[in-house]
Amino acid sequence: MLFSLFSDKRGLSLRAKFLFIVVAIVSLPWMGIRYVNEMKSFLLQGQEDALLLTAKAVGTVLNERDELFRPDTGVPELLGGTNDVYAHQLESLLQVDGDPIDWGSQLDTLRDFTGTLGQECTSIYEPHSLSVRHTLGFLNEFLYALFMVDDDVVLYRADDLRRLDHSDQLRMTIKDSSGEIFRYLLITRKSGRMSVYLMDKQWRYPLTGEPVSNINAVMVEVDGGYNIELRLPRRLIDADSRLGFDIVDVDSPEIRLPRDMIKTYPEADDEQLSRVMILSPEIARILGGLNTQIARIWILDTEQRVRAVVGNPGTNIPSKPESRSFFDSFGNGYNRLFDWLLQMPSDNFRDVETSESHRSDIVITKALNGEQGSRRRLSLDNRAEILVAAYPILSAGSVIGAVVVEQSSTEVLKLQDKALKSVAAVTLAAFLLITFAIFIFASRLTIRIRRLHFATEQAITSKGRVRNEYVDAFPKSTGGDEINELSHSITSMLGRLSQYTRYLEAMPDTLAHELNNPLNVVSSSLEILSNDSKEAGESKYMHRARKGLQRLRSILTSLTEAANLEEALEYEHREDFDLVDLVDGCTEGYQISFPNHLFILNMDVTTARISGNPDRIAQLLDKLVDNAVDFGEINGEIRLGLSVVDNMAYISVTNTGSSLPEEMKDRLFDPMVSVGSKDATQSHLGLGLFVARIISEYHHGTIEAENLPDAAGVTLTVGLPLVATKSD
């Protein structure tokens, strides 16, 4: 009940109205979030434009530079795929002599393949038996490779064996853009220049007897192993070529079978050969200055092949825990909620790798058709939004390539996101606080008003009497707000009402008392007058004066009777008695008192015992009969009845005559209510039936009036509870 939203009667309670207001307030943060999202798309739009500008700037730099995009100037730079072996521009011309000294600073880029990748052939691998360090470099038309191999037993090719897999060797696999695979075996009989053969699938026999002449390699035995230097023309490796090396170690001169094998690519599968990309070093140099962690710039040729790529579209590094003192308590839940609300992309995502050799996108296609374009797309794992802008690179009016700039939207929004989160958190907290406060306030207000309501209801009885004990217990709180003022004014109002009620209640008594004295003067004077003068005593006026006095007394008596009745009843004790005897006796008395009326008694029970005061029940019956006599037909019959239904005894008094007006039926038993009478000499203060009601209520009974059908008369019925019969 306390938290019911609807008040007892109709309409919404105060609390529900407050709730609606709160709901209205809820829409404010929602609007805020809408605003922020609008802001976000606006910012992203701006960022897109900025990216396009960047693309345009880069494109403009590359305009008219046809030479950068010519296939023959493009030198393949080997990117080791997952192995990340990069080919580096060499500083000076290299002698292919097996001496690593002229690699200079490139030696720092040597990668160690000791057991890091798959080997095959034997079960037990011993690092001292075989380990490889390897690097790549390029200069002008050539790609160079250096292998520094540790090998405990260096075994050269034996002259007497046709199979070529019986000595230490280097295997090079190239898969060209058409998917054709070329297997080159580099092998030697002694330290020095190596022979190069195109081999079969099993690396056992050469396809032709002729060695390959355009690949130069030298093997030099050194302490604990050997070095191999290799040079091959860059044109062997085109845009989609893949390249891989295997170092094969044969240790036993007797068995001459490959013992260990180390690859520069992960699997023995040809498909997994290291990817080779064509990257124009010149372009890379131009773009070098644009290398950044917040955007990635791709240069594509007309075939949508990647010619150069620099930068990073966004941090792929997991963000380290920042000091967010305020949010600590909220933790991830809050951040997740916030990201969800603002549709924040994650800054931890996976997207197109830089090793990709082809790019395709709507805007790229557009750019290659000569139109600039930008759009947003999701990252490959759908966790972030990537802004893409593309701009064509032109030469002599035709498109020779495209610049593509990519950036994660997260990058754009990250800074503002943090500020926004903090503002939103404070707003959210303040909002929750306000909501809570309003709710508490509304509840308290409602509770106080309700309490006041109940207290007021309790303080006045249904009859309009003020109950002082409840007025004293009226809710008093210390505050001085309007409700307290209301409470105070109700209290004082009740106080005044109570005073007034007391005055009204004392009124009949006081009135009777005050009137009795002058009445006594008149009555005693009249008496003396009639004693003094016989003539005066027998005068009709004296007779009328006496009758008038009699009526006055009757009025005063009924006034005091009604006023004192309730109080008097409190002091009377109850007894068990039989209504049958009472109704029977009284009816007999009424027939004597009112000889002009015919009294008919109809009792269908032999006993009806109730608990109460028989004198008062007789008084009640008197009032009902008086009423029937006064308002019934002159000399009409009056029927009395006594019946028992469901532990209630019903006494009814029916008179013939006119019906009661409908609206009078309920009010008939209220004090000072009378339907009027034909006999003006009778007093009708409307107290008789009021007395009847008080007596029936004292006996826990009911009283009601009903019209007879056909307007034949009126029945008054009193119901009185029977004494519980002993069951034995």
Added chain:
Amino acid sequence: MSRTIAIVEDDIDQRENYRDALMAHGYDVQLYSNRQNARQGFQTRLPDLAILDIMLENDMDGGFDLCRELRALSPELPIIFLTARNSDIDRVSGLRLDAWDYLTKPVNLEFLAVRVSSLFRIADTLNSPDDHSDKLVVGLLELDQNSMSTRWNGEPVSLTLTEFWIVEAMARRPGHVKTYEAMMQVTRQSYVEKNTINGYIRRIRNKFKEIDSEFNLIQTVFGIGYRWQPES
């Protein structure tokens, strides 16, 4: 020597009407309008009977106080309260102060004179006990018609004059119903209702029950009246 009656009443008209009526019956009457006057008068000379109003001028309970003072001067003096106050509480308070009767206004002067003479007869009987008193005995009930005293089972029952008359009326013909109309005559008051009679009967029953809790000889005949049940 005619008897002296003191009347204490603040309303001059009523006061003088009482005087006229009582003097017509041959009594001397002293009139007082308030408590101070009455007290001074009583100290000079005690009346043979006093009729007191309760409310005297501004003194709400002046009659009660005066009654107490009179009782202190003379324990045997017949005192009648004649007042407009009709509540049970006032009635009980008055009789507790050993008033002999309690009448409510308006009063019938003829009846007042009858009561006064009855009270004088009682007073005379008390002063000079008569050996051949006129006694009515019905079973355990014993009524002395001279002293208007009542005994039940030998114990005195202190009834007022009106109550004595009611008991006497019923006991004179045991088993016969005294109707309300008859009772009204017996009370010798100007205006009596059924409810007034019920009130008298209630008080009478209570007084008998104080002595004998088993007392149940006064029977209600519903709607008609009361009767004294002959003892079986």
